[in-house]
């Protein structure tokens with residue numbers, strides 16, 4: 144009997160080794176429009192994995208929140224409803240303040256500083272995600288965040304009572320501190336929100352304004368360069384554990400390439416999209432000195448609030464960033 148069992152086991156092993164690996168299809172939900180550079184980067188990443196694994200893992204991207212809306216993507220992956228996906232990292236700030244490290248006004252305002260801040264924060268973020276059954280694959284920043292308005296604004300006083308579209312806790316808090324009225328809306332839905340007057344302002348990149356053609360409703364973009372938030376691609380850790388070493392190497396290589404290409408695109412896209420806003424008829428330029436100074440003061444308040452909420456680990460991130 145023992146002999147038979149080991150013979151059977153040996154046969155099963157041989158069969159497993161000889162059988163061609165089962166092809167898997169991974170649906171990849173993404174929140175932003177197909178034309179956005181993050182989605183283009185994700186589509187290339189998907190192609191790279193599909194080709195590199197010889198079709199053993201085929202990744203199919205679903206942009207525009209068509210499979211899961213932005214706010215639902217992380218949960219869908221944690222619970223195995225989707226194996227892989229992309230989300231705005233700071234969208235999880237309501238779960239843990241650490242996730243908001245990249246949305247602290249005026250801490251890291253250039254691509255170079257944003258990369259340094261990411262280096263400082265990455266180990267903490269990877270650990271947090273791992274505790275939630277998620278494995279980080281790559282992350283790419285958005286271009287610098289500026290302020291969009293329907294009417295001209297030259298000071299924080301001018302913002303009083305304006306309806307403001309927010310995309311995470313930090314942007315809602317910015318609205319509160321400037322006397323505006325925050326309403327959280329996914330990027331995929333902002334064109335309609337502006338057209339119907341649900342909101343008349345937001346903080347975002349030139350890229351999102353361009354993608355959503357906001358010049359149809361808004362007239363001013365102030366280049367405040369407040370911060371550069373990040374999107375990241377995560378995979379369910381159980382799914383990841385089941386991937387062969389060879390395919391893991393392919394996926395990691397494709398992720399590295401995607402991160403590089405995404406960073407490059409973000410930089411290229413900054414000037415291109417600001418020109419696109421101008422061509423659409425918007426006034427694009429720096430904020431007045433008064434408005435800039437007032438926003439910087441609010442930035443100090445928000446930095447202190449974040450440091451308090453994020454505790455020692457948050458302080459360690461900011462210290463590591465400042466000492467670079």
Ligand code: PCA
Nearest residue numbers: 285310330347348351372
């Ligand atoms: N665009 C995204 C997040 C940051 C950005 O530039 C948005 O507005 O939702």
